[in-house]
Amino acid sequence: MKKRHLRGDILLIGGLLLAAAIAFACVFLLRGDGDSVRVTVDGELYGVYALSQDVTVDIRTADGEANNRLVIRDGKAQVETATCPDGICAAHYPIFRDGESIVCLPNRVVITVVTAQSGDAPDVIA
Ligand SMILES: [Zn+2]
Known part of the structure; x- marks a missing residue:
């Protein structure tokens, strides 16, 4: 039971990190080129x-x-x-x-x- 819990936590943390990475990438890419x-x-x-x-x-x-x-x-x-x-x-x-x-x-x-x-x-x- 405990082991299962741990895996869930890792998935949750991994998911959060992934979401943060995607958000960061979007902000960076959406920054337009200057003229x-x-x-x-x-x-x-x-x-x-x-x-x-x-x-x-x-x-x-x-x-x-x-x-x-x-x-x-x-x-x-x-x-x-x-x-x-x-x-x-x-x-x-x-x-x-x-x-x-x-x-x-x-x-x-x-x-x-x-x-x-x-x-x-x-x-x-x-
Ligand atoms: Zn210089």
Whole structure:
């Protein structure tokens, strides 16, 4: 009797884990693709670039010292090269889903995927 009980518990826990995994997958997959990336340097808007257009942007900070090269290719944005010492931003996988971002802390550069629907209309191309 006790053994049977245990098996029931395992099935129940397994079922709950499966349900959680499916819910998580749905939330992740339903997250739409963004249509552009917004770049800020030190909190200031640097530019908005459409993901539909292949482009290379050298993001320079105000003092002209730091430089992150943003490359948009095949609808994905990625930091190709960066002057920051840690290189975390350049190692980041390409982003394209709404809300994803690449942050370069040393250079204070933030690249975030946005969509027109999320209120960040990309009608200003800097
Ligand atoms: Zn960096």
